Amino acid sequence: MLYIVIPVFNRKEFTRACLHSLQQQTTLAFTIVVVDDGSTDGTGQMLREEFPAVLIEEGDGNLFWTAGVNLGIRRALREGATQVMTLNNDVLAAPDFVADMLAKAAQHPTAVLGALELDVATGQPVYGGETLDWRTNTRHDLLAQLPATQRHGLHPVTYLPGRGLLIPRAVLETIGLFDEKHLPHYLADFDYTSVARRHGFPVYCNYDAHLSTYPEESGQEITRRRRSIRGYYQHLFGIRGGGNLRNFTWFSFKNCPRPYLPYFLLNGYARRLVGYFLH
Known part of the structure; x- marks a missing residue:
């Protein structure tokens, strides 16, 4: 059922x-x-x-x-x-x-x-x-x-x-x-x-x-349409933040094969830090 x-x-x-x-x-x-x-x-x-x-x-x-x-x-x-x-x-x-x-x-x-x-x-x-x-x-x-x-x-x-x-x-x-x-x-x-x-x-x-x-x-699209310093902080650290760095780190350690993890993390951090302003 x-x-x-x-x-x-x-x-x-x-x-x-x-x-x-x-x-x-x-x-x-x-x-x-x-x-x-x-x-x-x-x-x-x-x-x-x-x-x-x-x-x-x-x-x-x-x-x-x-x-x-x-x-x-x-x-x-x-x-x-x-x-x-x-x-x-x-x-x-x-x-x-x-x-x-x-x-x-x-x-x-x-x-x-x-x-x-x-x-x-x-x-x-x-x-x-x-x-x-x-x-x-x-x-x-x-x-x-x-x-x-x-x-x-x-x-x-x-x-x-x-x-x-x-x-x-x-x-x-x-x-x-x-x-x-x-x-x-x-x-x-x-x-x-x-x-x-x-x-x-x-x-x-x-x-x-x-x-x-x-x-x-979507929550991420609404946040990006209202760009602000506060919104940027929420994007990176808020529970509803699409670029939440803590969540990305956990996801990466849990799922990414270990040989690729260092680059995967660095690339992902860079995307999240600048992506808020590019979309």
Whole structure:
């Protein structure tokens, strides 16, 4: 049984739209768990009134992404989930999204699967996974490499984001939950899927399953649009900082092969120190 875990904090309208897209799936063989981390905009009331079938877990506003997801996963496992999918609330699932993810999971029962992401405004693909060369800290965007005729089926990747990430129970039982202690918000999803791959679980981006996203609404994009000294500090050291140096260091020591670690760290630090002002 598939359980879809969605961590939310305010942004009620995004959550409503996301849940409506899940209600319109061609298969409804799943249960939704929403982790409401102390929302103050009426999210909890909206969930209870408009989506009574949704299971709700609540936080006090200090869970952030990783602990919120873990809270939902624990609930799903207690309920008997055989598969868990983590999903952000600022996505819209295509009508056959869940059906295609389940179909691919049936063919590859030990694989961790992500989805092709489209821009909600244009319908154009914006993210289809990537591979990472640890030696040079160079990321290779699959969308830039694959011709349109090959943008279907499963493609192996180094890691995956947590929005639309299908995880078999066997993976959770083998490597545990997301690393909320060291990676409370960003990089927890890339870390988790990297660890899963190293434990022998294939990691694929499923180009036949589509999610529509709002690229301009990501936390990192909003921070960069409001450049300031305070924003720069938050970028490098804040829990929600996309360039958080502590998180990057932990991710690197945990995942990068030791011979490549010194250069990988130096290159990554340099990118984070200057990248805030370049994007």
